[in-house]
Amino acid sequence: MPVADKLRARIRRDSPRPRISLRDRIRQTARGLFAREGYESVSMRRIGAAVGCSPMAIYRHYQNKEELLLSICEETFSRMIQLLDQESARPGPALERMRRCVRTIVDFHISHPNHYKVTFMTPMPPGPVAQRKVAIGQPVMDRLRDGVRECAREKGLTEDEIDIEMTAQIIRVAIHGLAGSLITTGKCYPWHDPERMKDEMILTVTRQLE
Amino acid sequence: MPVADKLRARIRRDSPRPRISLRDRIRQTARGLFAREGYESVSMRRIGAAVGCSPMAIYRHYQNKEELLLSICEETFSRMIQLLDQESARPGPALERMRRCVRTIVDFHISHPNHYKVTFMTPMPPGPVAQRKVAIGQPVMDRLRDGVRECAREKGLTEDEIDIEMTAQIIRVAIHGLAGSLITTGKCYPWHDPERMKDEMILTVTRQLE
DNA sequence: CATCTGATGTGTACAGTGTAAACATACTTG
């Protein structure tokens, strides 16, 4: 019997199941716990207790703890893409728009340190998990590349005069430098005004697009 | 009885104790294990087994696992300072020297990913541990600042024309961007030639010193 | 209706972790 039939059956069914599925409640609860206390500090047992189910129930919906977190990250970063597109839709010169977008990304990462940490600060042994993490960053990278291309076009630069992929990757590295530094050493380091730092850094890596 | 006396006594003693102290053997063995397999994958029990002592013996010499690693990191990064000073002592224009130094730092981090990870990629709740980690990076930052200052002087820039601390911190952020990105997503990401990337990034953040 | 099946939850158990506490031994010093 095909799996699709069973799925359809479940969807057609209108019996009074809990209004919001356990799967979603788990993800929602875990999101809060992870964000507040960090991935490693939160055990599956505590998530279960907070949700109101047994710890093993979580495994019916997520293969393991890492999958649970990765699923949360995917959701988080898809919200970032929304923010990004809406920012990039506002009018103005391409360069200004892209600089604001980069700012948006940096600020988003800093305000979601745990999601950033697990997605971008955990060394990935090559494998399927690594591929999913790369995939999470892909939409952002696409928009970055498009932004660079548009800036180049607006300034009349040919593809011989500027390496678009390289420029995009440099901006990417700058983003991760800012996010990583400010997340790990945020409060402990004598930063020279973080806000101005972000702006200067963004200016520096987009200067060749002026 | 003062502690200093006991220490002196131990040093004066020439009895046939093991030629290299257990403390050093632990650090040396743990260094290798951490570097090869990563901090979290190596348990105190395995370190003990590899050294040839009981796991709890380690605690006589290091307060806990984190202290052990931190001690290893301090040693590692002090070797980096040596490399850095010897590189910076070579002749040539200040700008060229500084660019080579930045390259040295980046390459050093990439070839010691586990030390980098624990020192710079683990969020630090403000406290004494965080202070020690900041202290580890301080000598590097001092040399960076000096390098920037010398470049500025060589080009005749006054302190009104260039914010030395800000410039140094931007370079620092670029270093961590490169190191972090290449360490976490090194093999998994379609990098546009990492070596050229490093060079371009370094050029970008030192352009205003040309 | 009775029966069967698959999805979803629970309880128990296991192998592993870092490390606190009590104990054993050997070396230094009064």
Place this chain on the structure above:
DNA sequence: CAAGTATGTTTACACTGTACACATCAGATG
């Protein structure tokens, strides 16, 4: 020699992620 201290071991505890076997129950099928 006696006392004390530095250094090591053994045992035990509280915790982790999760494999496995079982219970329950909704819907499909005879």
